[in-house]
Amino acid sequence: MHGNGYNGTVRIGFYICHCGHNIASIVDVKAVAEYIKSLSGVVVSSEYKYMCSDPGQELIQKDIKEHSLNRIIVASCSPLLHEHTFRTAVEKGGLNPYYFQMVNIRENVSWVHTDMKAATEKAKDLARAAVQRVFHHKSLETKHVKIHPDVLIVGGGIAGIHAALTLANAGKKVYLVERDPTIGGHMAMFDKTFPTLDCAACILTPKMSQVKNHPNITLWTYSEVAKVDGYVGNYKISVRRKPRYIIEGLCVGCMDCIEKCVYKEGKTPDEFNLGLSKRKPIYIPFPQATPQIVVIDPETCIEFKSGRCKKTCVEACDRKAIDFQQKEEIKEIEVGTIILTTGYQPFDASRVPFYGYGKYPNVYTSLEVERLVNASGPTGGELILRDGRHPKTVGIIHCVGSRDKNTNRWCSRTCCMYSLKLAHLLKEHTDAEVYNFYIDIRAAGKSYEEFYDKLLDENVHFIRGRVAEVSDWAVRPSEEGKLIIRAEDTLIGIVRRVPVDMVVLAVGMEPQADSQDVRRMFNISCSTEGFFLERHPKLAPVDTFTDGIFIAGCCQGPKDIPDSVAQAGAAAAQALILIDSGEIELEPNTAYVVQEECSGCRTCLTICPFTAISRDEAKQKAFINEALCKGCGTCVAACPSGAIKQNLFEDEMIFSEIDGLLKMESPACC
Amino acid sequence: MPTVEQPKENSWEPRIIAFFCNWCTYTAADLAGVSRLRYAPNARIIRVMCSGRVDPQFILDAFSKGADGVLIGGCHPGDCHYMEGNYKALRRMQLLKRMMKDMGIEEKRFRLEWISASEGERVKTVINEMTDQVRALGPLGLPKKFAEWDKELESLEHEVNGKRDTIHA
Amino acid sequence: MPDKPKVAFYWCASCGGCEESVVDLAESILDVVAAVDIVMWPVAMDFKKKDVEAMADGSILVSLVNGAVRTSEQEEMAKLMRKKSKLIIAYGSCAHTGGIPGLANQFGREELLRYIYEESPSTVNPQKTRPELKVIANGSTVTLPNFFNIVRALDQVIDVDYYLPGCPPTPKLLKQALEVLLSGKLPEKGAVLAPDIALCDECPKKDTKPSDLKFTEFKRPHWMQIDPKVCLLAQGILCMGPATRGGCEGVCISGNMPCTGCFGPPSRIKDQGAKILSALASQVEAKDEKGIDETLATIPDPVGTFYRYGLPVSLLRRKNFNSTG
Numbered sequence A: 001m002h003g004n005g006y007n008g009t010v011r012i013g014f015y016i017c018h019c020g021h022n023i024a025s026i027v028d029v030k031a032v033a034e035y036i037k038s039l040s041g042v043v044v045s046s047e048y049k050y051m052c053s054d055p056g057q058e059l060i061q062k063d064i065k066e067h068s069l070n071r072i073i074v075a076s077c078s079p080l081l082h083e084h085t086f087r088t089a090v091e092k093g094g095l096n097p098y099y100f101q102m103v104n105i106r107e108n109v110s111w112v113h114t115d116m117k118a119a120t121e122k123a124k125d126l127a128r129a130a131v132q133r134v135f136h137h138k139s140l141e142t143k144h145v146k147i148h149p150d151v152l153i154v155g156g157g158i159a160g161i162h163a164a165l166t167l168a169n170a171g172k173k174v175y176l177v178e179r180d181p182t183i184g185g186h187m188a189m190f191d192k193t194f195p196t197l198d199c200a201a202c203i204l205t206p207k208m209s210q211v212k213n214h215p216n217i218t219l220w221t222y223s224e225v226a227k228v229d230g231y232v233g234n235y236k237i238s239v240r241r242k243p244r245y246i247i248e249g250l251c252v253g254c255m256d257c258i259e260k261c262v263y264k265e266g267k268t269p270d271e272f273n274l275g276l277s278k279r280k281p282i283y284i285p286f287p288q289a290t291p292q293i294v295v296i297d298p299e300t301c302i303e304f305k306s307g308r309c310k311k312t313c314v315e316a317c318d319r320k321a322i323d324f325q326q327k328e329e330i331k332e333i334e335v336g337t338i339i340l341t342t343g344y345q346p347f348d349a350s351r352v353p354f355y356g357y358g359k360y361p362n363v364y365t366s367l368e369v370e371r372l373v374n375a376s377g378p379t380g381g382e383l384i385l386r387d388g389r390h391p392k393t394v395g396i397i398h399c400v401g402s403r404d405k406n407t408n409r410w411c412s413r414t415c416c417m418y419s420l421k422l423a424h425l426l427k428e429h430t431d432a433e434v435y436n437f438y439i440d441i442r443a444a445g446k447s448y449e450e451f452y453d454k455l456l457d458e459n460v461h462f463i464r465g466r467v468a469e470v471s472d473w474a475v476r477p478s479e480e481g482k483l484i485i486r487a488e489d490t491l492i493g494i495v496r497r498v499p500v501d502m503v504v505l506a507v508g509m510e511p512q513a514d515s516q517d518v519r520r521m522f523n524i525s526c527s528t529e530g531f532f533l534e535r536h537p538k539l540a541p542v543d544t545f546t547d548g549i550f551i552a553g554c555c556q557g558p559k560d561i562p563d564s565v566a567q568a569g570a571a572a573a574q575a576l577i578l579i580d581s582g583e584i585e586l587e588p589n590t591a592y593v594v595q596e597e598c599s600g601c602r603t604c605l606t607i608c609p610f611t612a613i614s615r616d617e618a619k620q621k622a623f624i625n626e627a628l629c630k631g632c633g634t635c636v637a638a639c640p641s642g643a644i645k646q647n648l649f650e651d652e653m654i655f656s657e658i659d660g661l662l663k664m665e666s667p668a669c670c
Numbered sequence B: 001m002p003t004v005e006q007p008k009e010n011s012w013e014p015r016i017i018a019f020f021c022n023w024c025t026y027t028a029a030d031l032a033g034v035s036r037l038r039y040a041p042n043a044r045i046i047r048v049m050c051s052g053r054v055d056p057q058f059i060l061d062a063f064s065k066g067a068d069g070v071l072i073g074g075c076h077p078g079d080c081h082y083m084e085g086n087y088k089a090l091r092r093m094q095l096l097k098r099m100m101k102d103m104g105i106e107e108k109r110f111r112l113e114w115i116s117a118s119e120g121e122r123v124k125t126v127i128n129e130m131t132d133q134v135r136a137l138g139p140l141g142l143p144k145k146f147a148e149w150d151k152e153l154e155s156l157e158h159e160v161n162g163k164r165d166t167i168h169a
Numbered sequence C: 001m002p003d004k005p006k007v008a009f010y011w012c013a014s015c016g017g018c019e020e021s022v023v024d025l026a027e028s029i030l031d032v033v034a035a036v037d038i039v040m041w042p043v044a045m046d047f048k049k050k051d052v053e054a055m056a057d058g059s060i061l062v063s064l065v066n067g068a069v070r071t072s073e074q075e076e077m078a079k080l081m082r083k084k085s086k087l088i089i090a091y092g093s094c095a096h097t098g099g100i101p102g103l104a105n106q107f108g109r110e111e112l113l114r115y116i117y118e119e120s121p122s123t124v125n126p127q128k129t130r131p132e133l134k135v136i137a138n139g140s141t142v143t144l145p146n147f148f149n150i151v152r153a154l155d156q157v158i159d160v161d162y163y164l165p166g167c168p169p170t171p172k173l174l175k176q177a178l179e180v181l182l183s184g185k186l187p188e189k190g191a192v193l194a195p196d197i198a199l200c201d202e203c204p205k206k207d208t209k210p211s212d213l214k215f216t217e218f219k220r221p222h223w224m225q226i227d228p229k230v231c232l233l234a235q236g237i238l239c240m241g242p243a244t245r246g247g248c249e250g251v252c253i254s255g256n257m258p259c260t261g262c263f264g265p266p267s268r269i270k271d272q273g274a275k276i277l278s279a280l281a282s283q284v285e286a287k288d289e290k291g292i293d294e295t296l297a298t299i300p301d302p303v304g305t306f307y308r309y310g311l312p313v314s315l316l317r318r319k320n321f322n323s324t325g
């Protein structure tokens, strides 16, 4: 009856782990081991301090030999953590790894319960279920899947750039897909970077051009991933290349066309300068944009709107690179691994109306100030306010859209530091008095606290308190014509009104607006805030729950450039592991049809989202293509004939678990 | 706040069988553990790859074997690791719920919840809530009822042996 | 006829259709009668309980018992037949899985008695008299069997060797079964003497079932002109064929009526109703709760539809009441 391949005699070894005190302090492990020993089929039942340690694993291997065990159960932590460890140990002990079953009595029991009696009972129930379950286990073969060596990286900010270069330098072929006309991400907008105050462009642009020129990198800007098919090692990707109406191979970036455009002046708010300047319909985001190729914006180009432009740009281009007929193009590629580096979006400051963004012209977001102080920015680095004045006093408000129940609860981690940086730069550019309104100064990074100290020496003022309001309502003559920041100074316990010429809102970092769509397309998860979810917060910070897909940079959570780069390197390394090992092991939890039992009712054909099931027309029965089946088991639950089975999750296994869990040895009831 | 953890000595405690999908709800339960959230010890989790694997037979079987409640946890709509498994689960459970109601099983004994991998807190809340609700309903105790129903068969031996009394039907 | 094997028929809670099906053997019945010695057959022959009681234990080769068990008398007779027979065949849906009488498991005993003896439109019973198990009148005693709390399939009362499914079983299956039994080549104990594959396999309409069927509505057969060539599910008519054992030769389907599930499920299935529910609901088109409910609301009576013949052997067995009621 139980197809175990051991002449019908099931010999179970059961091991319960103390996990130091993690389990043993709440679960009476001795009692569980003793109880399990009394169950039929159990030959060995022991407890040990750390089952996952080498001696723990050796214990299992020794017992397999000495007691001819053919089923192994370990009651310890979550299978998501150590199932693989124990399966490998069991295999080394000479047993097929799928005769192993794990019982989670740590995450599911000892860590969440406090009552020893109830926890011990629960552990016994779970262990008994496993004992009943392993009777039905079978020997299975691990699936091996080849890994296509090419890598897709989505998002060309500093994280994507760094990951791409790392992999390309290791000799791997990389596709870097960026949706803007240029790579660089947010970092390209900064003037200087904390805490070293090195010029962002100076450290970023060389990396950008390396990307452009690297023989192993295919750079597709102004492009987006349209479709993702397949699975680890074998992803099929469709990339939509939006038309820029310029033939990329011909344009050399001389920008003659821009100058000769019929528009003498730009009329459209410039995206890169956050609307602080205007651009023409034909433009390049910024001088060092990579690739150095112009773009035509069909929304504003006269030729697109009326078809009656003189097309002076076309005349100007002696390389004949302008092509108004260009169409969107879909590129199909195959890759084995994917790294997502889609970054963040800044918090929309108008969501906090009492700070006056959008209402008072001299209220700026931090990112706008990054552009204002930038030598290649809209004002050439001169700090001129929207009303034409030069500020003499500036107030920087921290935590706008961070650490706030009404907007975002999380700390954006970079705002304190960039506010210090901006305070320094503002002083440098204008010699203004700068006030920082902060809740706490978070300067926890290498040389960050020192940077804060330096700012204190530069006579930047720090007022501890959350700002209540920014207004232009003057109550004193000294406040006339100024913006007044009202905040409680919690260090001295009084409410202060600080009149300033300019307000800078240190906006926080948020998941990209389309992060939900993106993660769905790539079939990964998000944490509650919407940042992509890592497989393990400590031990697998750049992996996701989908094999072969990794994350790095701010798409995973707010962080600064050094951390983004470190993660990008880590993600590249994870991809390299897969590529260089050439293949990956997959759970053999696929479904199969027992054809003699199949009536050919076709129910399953409508069920499988991966079209893994087809109909064998000759036999008039269903058939599952193992390579396409991902092992969800949905068809198994639906097959009205019980003709589909799922390896590792067969009906009998689950029924026996249910039975085991509910078999009451001493009915607590009535 | 729901649920005091300690069951009183010898008092009846609800038994809940929970089917959690590997990718969202089971992971969330792990997160609840890692975060040391404390919740009622009444649920026993069975891990399946997807909520779509949950066969309605499993649920009825659990009830018939003595479960007082059954909980199914899957990924939020649109989030299933296998795209659509949770929609199939939802469709089945909507009909099953109706059918079970007709069969006299209170609606609150059966619950389908979407809990994403990051919602450890929700695992706690749902298990606590459900434990409380099922406790309020009292035991379903089908195995005991089956045994009681079958007593009428045993009683016949007695009657056949001539000791049948005049009783009103 | 001393050496002919002894065969008995008995009926419990049933409609009589199973008896008809034996007679439906037509000419073949003569062969059967010639080959065996029928020692009990209440519908056709005048043997009494005491005749059977007088026989040696195990002296009947095979008893074919139809009907579910609802009363103490049926139980008593089932036990007697078991004692006297080498083999017991649960004959027909009611004995096999509880059958139509099993639908009464949706109601409590008291509820049923009250309705029948007090509330039904055709009842006039102002004294609210109920049957009594034992009445002594004019010096003589009249006893009535007890009306049980629930309806049971035969194997919930006695040990059953084989099952012949169907409401009623087809003559072909009966003939095959008898031949096998008489030949002495006994199948494995507990076998259902019908193919272990669902009806779609032998359904004349199966080629027309689409591979991408999605439901937006379930229609009832009397609402519409049914296309005789096309799979009923494909026409939106709820057909139990996918979760029902074949062997009936698709008699209902050929008569343009959907399968209602009388052969019970294939052996892999524990609960026929849960499984067809799973299969059909999975194929509902809608993805949102409201849309799903709207489609499923077109199945007016899920219990009566999915467990028409099998409520007593379903996992829940009977509607749950807080008392044994």
Ligand SMILES: Cc1cc2nc3c(=O)[nH]c(=O)nc-3n(C[C@H](O)[C@H](O)[C@H](O)COP(=O)(O)OP(=O)(O)OC[C@H]3O[C@@H](n4cnc5c(N)ncnc54)[C@H](O)[C@@H]3O)c2cc1C
Residues within 6 Å of the ligand: A154, A155, A156, A157, A158, A159, A160, A177, A178, A179, A180, A183, A184, A185, A186, A187, A190, A192, A193, A194, A195, A223, A224, A225, A341, A342, A343, A344, A345, A346, A366, A367, A370, A414, A418, A421, A507, A508, A512, A518, A552, A553, A554, A555, A559, A560, A561, A562, A564
């Ligand atoms: C005002 C401000 C100042 C800062 N100053 C500093 C500083 O001085 N020092 C420091 O260390 N950190 C600083 N930071 C933090 C810094 O911006 C981030 O750490 C860094 O930019 C993160 O890089 P990234 O590559 O992860 O994301 P991003 O820079 O956001 O890059 C993401 C890229 O992906 C692209 N993309 C997004 N979605 C898609 C898609 N679906 N398909 C294709 N492409 C896509 C985007 O267009 C973008 O190019 C500052 C942040 C702010 C807000």
Ligand code: SF4
Residues within 6 Å of the ligand: A246, A250, A251, A252, A253, A254, A255, A256, A257, A258, A294, A316, A317, A318, A319, A320, A321, A322
């Ligand atoms: S399109 Fe022509 S003119 Fe314009 S930048 Fe490119 S090469 Fe120069």
Ligand code: SF4
Residues within 6 Å of the ligand: A593, A597, A598, A599, A600, A601, A602, A603, A604, A605, A621, A622, A638, A639, A640, A641, A642, A643, A644
């Ligand atoms: S659902 Fe089951 S019986 Fe129907 S075709 Fe698929 S495998 Fe065969």
Ligand code: SF4
Residues within 6 Å of the ligand: A590, A591, A607, A608, A609, A610, A611, A612, A613, A624, A628, A629, A630, A631, A632, A633, A634, A635, A636, A646
């Ligand atoms: S288990 Fe899931 S993926 Fe595999 S064939 Fe069935 S429905 Fe398709």
Ligand code: SF4
Residues within 6 Å of the ligand: A601, C199, C200, C203, C204, C205, C206, C209, C230, C231, C232, C233, C234, C239, C240, C241, C242, C253, C259
């Ligand atoms: S569903 Fe019914 S009508 Fe359709 S093929 Fe199956 S048995 Fe025949």
Ligand code: FES
Residues within 6 Å of the ligand: B021, B022, B023, B024, B025, B049, B050, B051, B052, B073, B074, B075, B079, B080, B081, B082, B083, B084, B085, B086
């Ligand atoms: S994987 Fe979670 S519901 Fe499908």
